[in-house]
Amino acid sequence: MRMTVIGTGYLGAVHAACMADIGHEVLGVDIDGEKIRALAEGRPPFFEPGLDEVLTRATASGRLRFSTSLSEAAAFADVHFVCVGTPQQAGSDAADLRCVDAVVDGLAAHLTGAHLLVGKSTVPVGTTPRLAARLRGIVPAGCEVEVAWNPEFLREGFAVEDTLRPDRIVVGVTSPRADRVLREVYAPMLADRVPYVSTDPATAELVKVSANSFLATKISFINAMAEVCDAAGADVVTLADALGHDTRIGRRFLHAGLGFGGGCLPKDIRAFSARARELGVGEAVGFLGQVDAVNQRQRRRTVDIARDLAGGEFTGRRIAVLGATFKPNSDDIRDSPALAVAAAIHREGAEVRVHDPEGLHNARLAHPELRYENEPSGACAGADVVLHLTEWSDYRELDPVKLARVVRTPRLIDARNHLDMGLWRASGWTVRALGRPSPALLPGPARAGLALSRPSAAGRQRPPTARC
Numbered sequence: 001m002r003m004t005v006i007g008t009g010y011l012g013a014v015h016a017a018c019m020a021d022i023g024h025e026v027l028g029v030d031i032d033g034e035k036i037r038a039l040a041e042g043r044p045p046f047f048e049p050g051l052d053e054v055l056t057r058a059t060a061s062g063r064l065r066f067s068t069s070l071s072e073a074a075a076f077a078d079v080h081f082v083c084v085g086t087p088q089q090a091g092s093d094a095a096d097l098r099c100v101d102a103v104v105d106g107l108a109a110h111l112t113g114a115h116l117l118v119g120k121s122t123v124p125v126g127t128t129p130r131l132a133a134r135l136r137g138i139v140p141a142g143c144e145v146e147v148a149w150n151p152e153f154l155r156e157g158f159a160v161e162d163t164l165r166p167d168r169i170v171v172g173v174t175s176p177r178a179d180r181v182l183r184e185v186y187a188p189m190l191a192d193r194v195p196y197v198s199t200d201p202a203t204a205e206l207v208k209v210s211a212n213s214f215l216a217t218k219i220s221f222i223n224a225m226a227e228v229c230d231a232a233g234a235d236v237v238t239l240a241d242a243l244g245h246d247t248r249i250g251r252r253f254l255h256a257g258l259g260f261g262g263g264c265l266p267k268d269i270r271a272f273s274a275r276a277r278e279l280g281v282g283e284a285v286g287f288l289g290q291v292d293a294v295n296q297r298q299r300r301r302t303v304d305i306a307r308d309l310a311g312g313e314f315t316g317r318r319i320a321v322l323g324a325t326f327k328p329n330s331d332d333i334r335d336s337p338a339l340a341v342a343a344a345i346h347r348e349g350a351e352v353r354v355h356d357p358e359g360l361h362n363a364r365l366a367h368p369e370l371r372y373e374n375e376p377s378g379a380c381a382g383a384d385v386v387l388h389l390t391e392w393s394d395y396r397e398l399d400p401v402k403l404a405r406v407v408r409t410p411r412l413i414d415a416r417n418h419l420d421m422g423l424w425r426a427s428g429w430t431v432r433a434l435g436r437p438s439p440a441l442l443p444g445p446a447r448a449g450l451a452l453s454r455p456s457a458a459g460r461q462r463p464p465t466a467r468c
């Protein structure tokens with residue numbers, strides 16, 4: 001099949017490359033000429049594991065080309081996937097649909113004949129008929145355009161895998177013809193027995209926002225439990241393990257810590273709430289306000305614990321931050337909890353040194369006030385407190401004994417509950433985490449064991465060395 005993919009960000013670039021990989025003829029379109037040049041050369045403009053191979057394969061096959069021209073898109077195919085961003089509006093909870101509208105307007109002016117426009121971006125329920133009416137007002141007489149919605153559930157870091165082997169395909173269509181076209185697009189996945197849910201556009205649009213709302217609720221639920229654990233001296237990791245054994249609950253998305261960020265979950269729950277209020281059912285999703293509040297509170301709690309560990313104030317202190325991206329295996333720093341914490345601590349007067357395996361370029365652009373280091377040891381040199389804020393696997397490989405020689409004081413906050421606390425404590429570190437008891441609160445024997453493994457206060461005040 002021939003198709004265009006309009007918008008080549010995290011979603012569109014992967015979709016375009018994967019559609020070409022399964023045998024379609026694809027034209028990827030974006031207004032950003034630099035991005036288009038990079039993609040045409042087989043270079044992903046962002047970090048996404050596995051994308052470079054698929055992209056190289058697809059461009060070399062001749063089945064994937066790129067352009068900045070919507071008129072070329074209109075002439076190239078009669079199926080068009082819309083993958084542009086729908087960020088949060090400035091000063092409002094609602095989604096900003098200007099990019100979607102601009103694509104529709106720009107494409108419509110060039111269309112002749114019959115076309116199917118398939119939205120993949122996350123949009124408020126009701127967008128499909130609104131865009132269909134908008135198109136009808138622009139396209140020339142005799143041109144027939146149908147709009148369908150086909151939400152995307154890919155996760156950054158696993159985007160290629162999620163696109164090629166999705167756990168379900170959802171389409172919202174208004175005609176059997178659109179359904180047939182989409183079944184043909186996804187024929188290899190359907191042959192692999194991937195569940196295919198064909199429904200009306202409103203339901204399809206809602207599947208996406210309710211899926212993200214459910215995931216966000218699950219994370220905030222366990223983070224709320226972490227707060228209770230802190231007050232009660234209980235351990236949220238063991239709690240989550242025990243809850244997860246119940247297959248009705250499951251262990252996934254029950255990782256307590258700094259909470260969710262990124263370009264999707266935070267803005268999607270706000271946009272969903274805003275749309276529900278417009279529909280007069282704001283109360284039905286009122287809990288999403290709590291989900292958001294619990295999530296924001298984890299950032300403040302982390303700053304508070306860091307201030308406490310730094311001796312009550314940040315002025316004159318050096319703080320190391322491990323992790324800048326909103327999650328590992330991505331270079332995306334949009335609404336990153338790690339950077340929000342780093343920036344807040346900097347505002348309170350600390351010198352903040354940040355390391356991240358892939359996100360330094362983006363972080364530097366967004367927060368030039370912070371200092372960036374290429375190695376974890378550089379970020380930790382002379383630090384009064386080390387904050388582990390994004391759970392890259394690299395950080396699990398760090399040697400706490402060697403790192404203790406680099407810092408000024410071996411104090412760690414594991415805000416992702418991902419490091420081996422016992423190992424770090426046995427290596428002389430004072431470790432705090434969200435929802436996990438600190439040694440002072442542990443029962444007698446455990447406290448005694450930990451106390452034995454901790455060095456004296458004098459031993460903890462080692463001078464920094466250049467490398468670890």
Ligand code: UGA
Pocket residue numbers: 122152153154155156157212215219252253254255256257258259260261262263264265268326327
């Ligand atoms: C999310 C959804 O998982 C995808 O299904 C969806 O397609 C995508 O949004 C989207 O709307 O496009 P993504 O934003 O890539 O995907 O990231 P997630 O893996 O969902 O993680 C989101 C945030 O939650 C991260 O900051 C992560 O650190 C945090 N998280 C995740 C937790 O704090 N605890 C957990 O247990 C899981």
